Amino acid sequence: MAQQKIVVVGGGLAGLMATIKVVEMGMDVDLLSLVPVKRSHSACAQGGINGALNTKGEDDSPERHFQDTIYGGDFLANQKQVWGMCETAPHIINMFDRMGVMFNRTPEGLLDLRRFGGTQHRRTAFSGATTGQQLLYALDEQVRKYEAEGKVQKFEGWDFVSAILDEDGVCRGVTGQELLSMNMRAFKGDAVIMASGGPGMIFGRSTNSLINTGAAVGKLYRQGASYANGEFIQIHPTAVPGDDKLRLMSESARGEGARVWTYKDGKPWYFLEEKYPAFGNLVPRDIATREIFDVCVNQKLGVNNENMVYLDVSHIDTDYLNVRLGGILEIYQKFMGDDPRKVPMKIFPGVHYSMGGIWVDNQQHTSIPGLFAAGECDYSQHGANRLGANSLLSAVYGGMVAGPEAVRYAKGLTESTNGLSEKIFDDQLKVDEEEISGILSMNGEENAYKLHQEMGQVMTENVTVVRENNNLKRTDEVLNDFMERYKQINIQDSLKWHNHAVSFVRGLEGMMDLAKAITQGAYLRNESRGAHYKPEFPDRNDEDWLKTTMASFDASSREPQFSYEDVDTSMITPRKRDYTGGKAGAK
């Protein structure tokens, strides 16, 4: 049998981790990434990575981390998967430590830890306030070593186009297009690992990078992959509204003592500390977001009557701030002009993360045989709400499971991909090339970027913090209109070098379908759980809705079809989630 190969799509933490694991098990990797992997969105993660190292004398343990994560996710996550992640977390942090990540240290040279939301333990390792960047660089460096040894071939600046499925529906590789030359080719693989990140751009402006379109996942959904819990979108409580994006101000600011406040009756009002005495400013994100939203939108108590409250670190020692939060304070100062060491920052909630994603089983298999998924593009770890500093962890853990599992799967194949006829690859290439010709000949009146902006506004207004069924229904109809208007796009660019409009327009189609799956999923789920909040149904309803939403694409109607799967609650019995009292996370 010829040398088998795994194709990895996406070069953020999940894709790089999967790549390293595959190479360690003796298989080669073709790694496709839209951008140089060192510029992946993982770089934007700031505050840290969770793992119960228990070095602060606080009696922390993977069990407590597990408890906090399940409870924080409002019991929607499948528990065995989450346990696997929490149990592995200390090892993952140690691995990065060995790779040379410059984590902040204690006076005796051990990893320092800080507190994050939804827990009362210090279990977050961090590297200033640019932890994601530092972890990404560590894996980028290790993969570069394998690249030098010829075990990994990187295709940077390549856009994922389609999965290649054989006549039995088994994934045998992907097609990709190089942005520079606009050339297409097939990448054959005995298994494919998707690690293409989240879909934040569906909401227009968010804390996400411009590359987080969800386009690759949208295409896979259209090709038959199930999309799970799409309606669970995390709105980060502390983002800085900007003209082009919402810039994240890490939860670690509150972990280091930042206070959230606004004026009420002429005096500072620390509304989170007042309502949640035990957790204070470190309640989970969904809760902090709803409180800030309520203060600004319903009570009209935002700063200067605008949709903003203060995030304040000005009472903390400047040197301490610089060592522990320097990266984000510099960003704030550069973009806003004010020095947050001296004056409070002004923030408002912004779309941040998708708990939902491609459905995977306990071993990261998607519903398409031979196709695996890991990182934000899969749905598996965070239930209805993700805890801060669990995203870097879940990305790495997902890659750590998907890589070896893909190798095991490939070795067990009765027919290796190399033995297959060229026809399946040629057929998919032909379909994709026809699609591109179609896009290049679009000459209507719509501008794709304006259309995208409008879709983002509608999604942000109706499918984020507060969800009303009437609005969701209308949003779904508006999305149908957008799909019609999509056909009237004018491509406006005919060149054959770096024609980014082609890739954007191609991706926008799947983004619209994902938007429908998200919106309809939210419409159907008549309860409130984690990030999904409906005033009409303010309580969690386990009897009817302790279920995973599974959306599959129906090509004939271009509508999502929904089914529901029971959640694995075999380890912790669901109970009411309430952070107003004391030790909510503990038993």
Next chain:
Amino acid sequence: MTENGKTVHLIIKRQDGPNSESYVEEFEVNYRPSMNIVSALMEIRKNPVNKKGVETLPVQWESICLEEVCGACSLLVNGEPRQACSTLVDQLEQPIHLAPLNTFEVERDLIVDRKRMFEALMKVKAWVEIDGTQDLGPGPRLNERERQFAYELSKCMTCGLCFEACPNVNDKSTFMGPAPIAQVKLFNTHSTGKMQEPMRLDEIMKEGGITSCGNSGNCVEVCPKEVPLTKTLGYLNRDTTLYSFKRFFYDG
């Protein structure tokens, strides 16, 4: 919308492909508060019409994170190498001239080919050698003071602005550039990474390595992350000198 202060006037150096001739095109987009160079370019993409009112090809550029942590959006703004995302329109004189970095080959419009930077990182072995990702417990202890020094180096985004500013990076020189050389010090500072120090020093003592640095200090001036490049190259100069003595007396 054309009265003073309400629009942004951009003069952009363009190129249709790697082998095409460059040309200049002017644009005028509506001004909004807190606009940066990327958001101005986004306006052109939404309405690709030049200042003369003629429909044109949308301008292509690179940008990803929009918060100065990915290193993608390097270009020349009014002749200065900058990150487009953190360059605010309010702080600039108009008209605003945009051009691709000169040091690298243009692929289209403002997009350049920076592969040589990543190749240089490969050459200098910019990684810590580990036996594998299996569970071997924690890494070595590290002095927090050393950590703070190394962290400054580890913020390098491989954006290429230091290449652009350096007089010694040009098509007549083999100089591998300030950023990749500085990374050598990062890995030599880590106590496991230090075990491969000789291999890295060997690499930067070759032609195009550290001796090609002319100490102009331009690199540190333009670095958006304030990586202490000149100071670090100074340390490495000392390290390579010591190392060559050692090599002469012990191995020679």
